[in-house]
Amino acid sequence: MATRLYPLAGLALGYALLMWFNPIRVAFRDGFRCLARFERVWLTYALLGFAYAVFQFVTFTPFTASSDLDLHQVGSIASWHWPRFIEVWGEVPLPAVEGVAGIFDCATTTYPLSAVAAVLMLTNWRGLHGAFFSALRKRFRFWSYPIYLVVLLSVIASLAKPIVFWGLPHWGSNVPAAGILQISAAIDAVAFIFEYFLGVYIQVYLITVCLAWIKGLSFTEVALFQFAMRRFSYVLEWAGVVVIVSALLVRTPLLLAYFREIPNVLDYLPVQRAVMSALIILFSSVQISLVLHNEKLREAIAAHRLFLQQNAVRFGWFLLICALHFFFLIAADAIVRGAIAERTAVLLIWKAIYVLARGFLTGWLLASWVCLFRQCETARIGQETWIAY
Numbered sequence: 455m456a457t458r459l460y461p462l463a464g465l466a467l468g469y470a471l472l473m474w475f476n477p478i479r480v481a482f483r484d485g486f487r488c489l490a491r492f493e494r495v496w497l498t499y500a501l502l503g504f505a506y507a508v509f510q511f512v513t514f515t516p517f518t519a520s521s522d523l524d525l526h527q528v529g530s531i532a533s534w535h536w537p538r539f540i541e542v543w544g545e546v547p548l549p550a551v552e553g554v555a556g557i558f559d560c561a562t563t564t565y566p567l568s569a570v571a572a573v574l575m576l577t578n579w580r581g582l583h584g585a586f587f588s589a590l591r592k593r594f595r596f597w598s599y600p601i602y603l604v605v606l607l608s609v610i611a612s613l614a615k616p617i618v619f620w621g622l623p624h625w626g627s628n629v630p631a632a633g634i635l636q637i638s639a640a641i642d643a644v645a646f647i648f649e650y651f652l653g654v655y656i657q658v659y660l661i662t663v664c665l666a667w668i669k670g671l672s673f674t675e676v677a678l679f680q681f682a683m684r685r686f687s688y689v690l691e692w693a694g695v696v697v698i699v700s701a702l703l704v705r706t707p708l709l710l711a712y713f714r715e716i717p718n719v720l721d722y723l724p725v726q727r728a729v730m731s732a733l734i735i736l737f738s739s740v741q742i743s744l745v746l747h748n749e750k751l752r753e754a755i756a757a758h759r760l761f762l763q764q765n766a767v768r769f770g771w772f773l774l775i776c777a778l779h780f781f782f783l784i785a786a787d788a789i790v791r792g793a794i795a796e797r798t799a800v801l802l803i804w805k806a807i808y809v810l811a812r813g814f815l816t817g818w819l820l821a822s823w824v825c826l827f828r829q830c831e832t833a834r835i836g837q838e839t840w841i842a843y
Contacts, residue, residue, distance in 0.1 A: 489821055503809040536793045554731070
């Protein structure tokens with residue numbers, strides 16, 4: 455038994471040394487302090503992740519008997535077959551890279567809560583619809599109208615998406631299956647635009663929350679929501695680039711697969727997903743630069759190039775530490791899911807734990823990224839004094 459603990463003890467010691475002696479430890483420490491002050495930063499990610507996990511569980515996990523929810527399944531943990539890392543390692547690298555990329559772009563999926571957000575958007579909840587349209591007109595002038603129309607269509611598609619999804623079993627007897635799948639795939643492709651923009655807006659909002667903590671600012675919720683919407687209009691240009699590239703690399707091949715035969719296109723497109731993640735990491739500070747400064751995209755890209763030239767080592771450390779955290783979390787998830795197998799009750803418990811852990815990790819790394827970026831901008835790297843409350 456003791457021999458099994460030695461590798462874990464060595465891993466824990468190595469992790470402690472890495473986090474204590476890395477050159478950007480102040481940013482990670484301040485990220486923790488930001489989360490302690492504003493729990494919403496990580497609870498937002500946990501809520502979105504939990505909603506999506508429930509949707510997946512209800513949709514893809516059939517219940518065959520009441521014994522599936524028997525909590526006595528947990529008691530037999532010693533007899534489980536725990537897969538070795540070598541058996542599951544193929545499931546880890548790509549999701550870990552996507553997790554790192556999400557810190558600089560959109561860290562979580564927003565479906566199915568995107569349907570609720572679509573209703574709130576259409577009803578001008580807290581004035582966000584009006585603030586969005588006003589920001590578009592001021593930022594893009596004539597082009598604000600076609601942009602607004604595209605976003606509005608994607609909002610409507612987001613409302614239709616759950617209706618079409620839940621209606622598929624009932625419509626199958628009246629409409630050809632191929633036609634239903636084509637319609638649902640088209641709606642999903644359009645709804646993706648709003649789902650992605652919603653995720654980016656949430657990220658912009660959380661970045662402004664972290665910035666308010668760094669600067670010691672007070673704010674009201676309505677004012678911060680509308681301020682984040684105005685800042686989102688500056689990020690929209692970069693988000694549009696990401697949407698177009700994602701549509702060309704990922705969404706269009708998936709959509710075309712429902713209309714014609716395309717070999718291997720439904721195998722989750724690992725190469726295309728890796729390219730998208732690499733693109734986002736390559737331009738990692740563009741989003742936060744647009745959030746924190748009144749810049750055009752060209753100016754933000756120029757600022758990003760200067761940021762990398764001046765802070766390449768520190769940013770490299772940040773990427774390394776982010777990648778290690780996501781790697782170990784996703785590896786643990788793959789191993790535990792492999793051991794759980796068909797134990798539905800245990801899978802429910804583990805999903806809840808994993809969603810909370812991933813939400814906290816994502817929130818902490820996002821807050822640390824905001825702290826690191828501001829420290830790099832204000833030449834505060836290495837300063838040990840804590841940020842004022």
